[in-house]
Amino acid sequence: MQVQVVVVDVSVGSKEIESVGDFEFVSRKDLLAPYPxxxxxxxxxxxxxxxQAIAVMSRALKxxxxxxxxDGALAGSVGLGGSGGTSLISSALRSLPIGLPKxxxxxxxxxxxxxxxxxxxxxxxxSVVDVCGINSVSRVVLSNAGAAFAGMxxxxxxRSNVYSSDNERLTVGLTMFxxxxxxVNAVKERLVKEGYETLVFHATGTxxxxxxxxxxxxxxxVSLQNxxxxxxxxxxxxxxxxxxxxxxx
Amino acid sequence: MQVQVVVVDVSVGSKEIESVGDFEFVSRKDLLAPYPxxxxxxxxxxxxxxxQAIAVMSRALKxxxxxxxxDGALAGSVGLGGSGGTSLISSALRSLPIGLPKxxxxxxxxxxxxxxxxxxxxxxxxSVVDVCGINSVSRVVLSNAGAAFAGMxxxxxxRSNVYSSDNERLTVGLTMFxxxxxxVNAVKERLVKEGYETLVFHATGTxxxxxxxxxxxxxxxVSLQNxxxxxxxxxxxxxxxxxxxxxxx
Numbered sequence: 001m002q003v004q005v006v007v008v009d010v011s012v013g014s015k016e017i018e019s020v021g022d023f024e025f026v027s028r029k030d031l032l033a034p035y036p037x038x039x040x041x042x043x044x045x046x047x048x049x050x051x052q053a054i055a056v057m058s059r060a061l062k063x064x065x066x067x068x069x070x071d072g073a074l075a076g077s078v079g080l081g082g083s084g085g086t087s088l089i090s091s092a093l094r095s096l097p098i099g100l101p102k103x104x105x106x107x108x109x110x111x112x113x114x115x116x117x118x119x120x121x122x123x124x125x126x127s128v129v130d131v132c133g134i135n136s137v138s139r140v141v142l143s144n145a146g147a148a149f150a151g152m153x154x155x156x157x158x159r160s161n162v163y164s165s166d167n168e169r170l171t172v173g174l175t176m177f178x179x180x181x182x183x184v185n186a187v188k189e190r191l192v193k194e195g196y197e198t199l200v201f202h203a204t205g206t207x208x209x210x211x212x213x214x215x216x217x218x219x220x221x222v223s224l225q226n227x228x229x230x231x232x233x234x235x236x237x238x239x240x241x242x243x244x245x246x247x248x249x
Numbered sequence: 250m251q252v253q254v255v256v257v258d259v260s261v262g263s264k265e266i267e268s269v270g271d272f273e274f275v276s277r278k279d280l281l282a283p284y285p286x287x288x289x290x291x292x293x294x295x296x297x298x299x300x301q302a303i304a305v306m307s308r309a310l311k312x313x314x315x316x317x318x319x320d321g322a323l324a325g326s327v328g329l330g331g332s333g334g335t336s337l338i339s340s341a342l343r344s345l346p347i348g349l350p351k352x353x354x355x356x357x358x359x360x361x362x363x364x365x366x367x368x369x370x371x372x373x374x375x376s377v378v379d380v381c382g383i384n385s386v387s388r389v390v391l392s393n394a395g396a397a398f399a400g401m402x403x404x405x406x407x408r409s410n411v412y413s414s415d416n417e418r419l420t421v422g423l424t425m426f427x428x429x430x431x432x433v434n435a436v437k438e439r440l441v442k443e444g445y446e447t448l449v450f451h452a453t454g455t456x457x458x459x460x461x462x463x464x465x466x467x468x469x470x471v472s473l474q475n476x477x478x479x480x481x482x483x484x485x486x487x488x489x490x491x492x493x494x495x496x497x498x
Contacts, residue, residue, distance in 0.1 A: 114361075
């Protein structure tokens, strides 16, 4: 199976890249084209401040990927970066739906990854050595990442229609922690017997946020909250979702 | 390409698993067989203390994998776990050489991963939901992880002989931070011109540890340390390595 590879330049340095070998290439200018800069600067020029430039570039990448995804043209997304690059790319990749392959080979995979991954299924591959040229270590690390990404994209395209019937079952998200486990398990068993799919989340910060993401993406249609540690009283979020049930007890 | 899959039970709970479908299976008993318990307990029984049991199991897994790797029977290793399982499995997987595919689908991929990954190329896949049965989310997450792992193993076996000639070049590890960058770059350029391969490491905790791992694994034969932040005066380590050069300047 072959997929088309498009290379997108999200660099914010002073040097612009014009092309990358034989690959289809989206230059920085093209990526920023839908975002005219402030009137006093030339169009499409990034802000001088590096932090602001990263934010602008990250938003541009996010919009680009979301459009490609909605158009059905996106099979997955893979990036490469140090701490700045990981931050820029991860913020765009996190917004893609769960299951769509998203990978960053990163110098900051071994450390505090929550700011990059959040509650998403973004995968950080440790670069082990600096992201700077090909050497005996980066070659095996990048080869592994490329092979893994190709495997994910291939696997996903191969099974794309196999599980579509699953979407017909209503999915109930449940929160749980130690003391509520027996109760949640009993409820879960009953729901499964009645034909619902259930997703259990530990009532920790990440578990709660993961549930909220899945609600937003439409994976969860009903949420049963009996482990109130997780409830952040974001009922507004749920009420905005159509046909969404929200039960405390 | 097909590889043989062997399922290894590393659980430490009270319930022992006897088999897993049609897969070749290494039971807990078999894994622990080379480690007879203390004389007063029955052979192969895990300690009652969960922490101790995890440590015993992790060591048994590590020895099992290292033996399989030395025997040339290990194409990669993939695990699945919560925080306890990730800790148990990662400690064994970290000891495998760089480049050998090592993956854990984990509930703790989004957070502080340094205790699990260290300076290795272990990849943590965020499980997003709890590791507990198959549902609409875990299905795509586990499918992606399986496909990625298969891709890595396939890719690695496919290219196994392509880069072997690279090993003939001597590899020099250099440490660098901000103020030493111009110097390190100049040295690096000269070394490359002379036919050496160079690996640059940021003089941070992780960079230094990564270099030390690569020294231990034989990827680096000479280390140039001009960014002393990283030097932990572990010269004993280097002196133990045969033919190892170590230069301060």
